[in-house]
Amino acid sequence: MATRSRRSASESYEVTSTTMRTGAGSAAALRQRVGGPDVMRAQLHRILELAQLPNVRLQVLPFRAGGHACMAGAFSIVSFVEPEAVDVVHVDTIAATAWVEDEAESATYSSFFDRTARLSLAPKDSLRLIETISEDMHC
Numbered sequence: 001m002a003t004r005s006r007r008s009a010s011e012s013y014e015v016t017s018t019t020m021r022t023g024a025g026s027a028a029a030l031r032q033r034v035g036g037p038d039v040m041r042a043q044l045h046r047i048l049e050l051a052q053l054p055n056v057r058l059q060v061l062p063f064r065a066g067g068h069a070c071m072a073g074a075f076s077i078v079s080f081v082e083p084e085a086v087d088v089v090h091v092d093t094i095a096a097t098a099w100v101e102d103e104a105e106s107a108t109y110s111s112f113f114d115r116t117a118r119l120s121l122a123p124k125d126s127l128r129l130i131e132t133i134s135e136d137m138h139c
Contacts, residue, residue: 004077004113022057024070024113024120030060030133037137044134051127059120060129068119069112077109 004022030047033040051058061068076090089100089109100106121129 004079004110020055020057022059022117024059024061024116026061027063027129027133030130033137040137041134044130044137048127048130048134051123051130057123058126059117059123060126061116061120062129065119068116070116075109075113077106077113 005020030044035043047058050056061070074092078088078090079085080087086101086103087106087110089106091098091100100109120126
């Protein structure tokens with residue numbers, strides 16, 4: 001999953017109603033059963049609820065997109081509204097958490113995110129896919 005948040009530098013890291021959140025996730029992750037069908041349906045319904053918020057844009061990367069720039073792992077880009085501020089990237093790995101603050105490296109992550117978002121379904125189509133996956137989630 002790759003996410004991008006946009007906030008002012010004076011906001012805390014906590015997500016607020018003014019923080020714009022954009023996420024692109026893989027259809028494979030939505031279908032991976034963790035916790036059984038009831039748990040999966042509840043998780044998918046929660047994603048659908050969150051996607052209805054005015055400050056959330058959710059896109060799903062379909063299987064047909066094949067390989068993509070964000071396959072290496074999840075990351076979050078924190079962008080600030082102030083023009084002089086540099087994007088910061090939070091990367092989780094199996095062994096560690098890293099913060100990328102270098103402007104060139106941050107730009108690379110932004111490029112990866114943008115390319116993956118272009119390959120992803122439109123938000124309405126993404127929600128329809130999540131609904132279908134939820135309906136198909138049974139024993």
